[in-house]
Amino acid sequence: MAGTLAVDLGGSGSRARWTSTAGPQRTATGGGLRVSGAGLVAVPLVTALIDDLGLDAGDVDGACVGLSGLLTLGDGAHAIADAVRERLGAVPTVVASDAVTSTVGALGGEPGAVVLAGTGCTALGTDLADTWHKVDGWGHVLGDAGSGSWIGARGLTAAFEQHDGRRTDAADLLAAARSRFGEPEALTREIYTREDRAGLLASFAADVLDLARDGDAVAGDVVGAAAREQARSLAAALLPPVPPRASYTGGIFGAGEILTVPLAAELARLRPDVVLEAPLGGALDGAELLALRAVAGTLASHPPLLTVVAGPA
Known part of the structure; x- marks a missing residue:
């Protein structure tokens, strides 16, 4: 297994984490989501974080990008997934609301509800x-x-x-x-x-x-x-x-x-x-769990909160 890419984009800043059994964990931070006339602009943040982590095609088996404001996103879920896959290859990619990534992280990947x-x-x-x-x-x-x-x-x-x-x-x-x-x-x-x-x-x-x-x-x-x-x-x-x-x-x-x-x-x-219950993890942890489930093929899309773009057939 190469590794998983977890990304969390927010208004005040962005974070990314690459986790693999093949080497030490890598982390990166960046600027926050900005608003254009067409809505939130996310793609440049994602590509900058991938570059800062030094990732190339073959380094990632699956990715998940969680972000606030997904329902009104300007770039769109598929545009974000396409940007990830352009840099990293045709890997399973999830684009989700931060409500989803935070919920999955807080509950440790188990069902339930989170505020x-x-x-x-x-x-x-x-x-x-x-x-x-x-x-x-x-x-x-x-x-x-x-x-x-x-x-x-x-x-x-x-x-x-x-x-x-x-x-x-x-x-x-x-x-x-x-x-x-x-x-x-x-x-x-x-x-x-x-x-x-x-x-x-x-x-x-x-x-x-x-x-x-x-x-x-x-x-x-x-x-x-x-x-x-x-x-x-x-x-x-x-x-x-x-x-x-x-x-x-x-x-x-x-x-x-x-x-x-x-x-x-x-x-x-x-x-x-x-x-x-006290939270077990945060949004990046949830994004990582969702990326792993996309790789395993056990995660289905539920737009607009959760969009899964599968890997190559």
């Missing part, structure tokens, strides 16, 4: 065969309940209400907002004119989580509400034939028990038969 929370939030339940049930992930305007942008927006709403005099219990949130962004009047102009407003809102989630951890009641209410929304998404993703197994992944969970404890409690209330 993914970073700037955005989605949940995915799967039997790894015919069912790939996605919940939320509708963006910070229409959804992403429980995400970093959701937490940040609600923290800022409370801060602005304190600034206006509509409430008197959010002074610490207002002080944190001023420390990070300046006066509220300036922040509103910045939020409504920026393309990356979701990321800007999500940056305030760190302050909300810190205040909640320090015992601030208003911040604690926001974080508790976020955990309940995450649990609702997980419960909705756990439709039969998805087994009652659940986990979580994403940057927002770096906050630790301030989120995971209320998440587990709410999930237990909604689905007493489900136990919330």
Whole structure:
């Protein structure tokens, strides 16, 4: 066996890993996905990562590229697969949503459901065969309940209400907002004119989580509400034939028990038969497992979340 290529593309950066029994593991990092008039541009990132890893035809038996924003991707799943195969030969190649790679990684390649929370939030339940049930992930305007942008927006709403005099219990949130962004009047102009407003809102989630951890009641209410929304998404993703197994992944969970404890409690209330487990791995681990299954011929396409391009007949 030559090796497997696992790639994870995100808005803030990209990562790749080549794993083989024939030599030491290789890793590479690169820039983030950018948006053009036609959508997200992924192909140049993938080819640059392959070059940085020093891979050629014959070095890879199978590959998987996971990326955010797949449903609105400009380059398209087949364009990404073609770019991989042009560099590495006609190897089995998977192009998947990062929801899929993260779910597979968190559950160690077993079926179940995972909630993914970073700037955005989605949940995915799967039997790894015919069912790939996605919940939320509708963006910070229409959804992403429980995400970093959701937490940040609600923290800022409370801060602005304190600034206006509509409430008197959010002074610490207002002080944190001023420390990070300046006066509220300036922040509103910045939020409504920026393309990356979701990321800007999500940056305030760190302050909300810190205040909640320090015992601030208003911040604690926001974080508790976020955990309940995450649990609702997980419960909705756990439709039969998805087994009652659940986990979580994403940057927002770096906050630790301030989120995971209320998440587990709410999930237990909604689905007493489900136990919330700590994640076993991340998106790159999931991509590697999917690449191996594509090589073995045991992975079927489920567009647009998961596209498998087989090797030569």
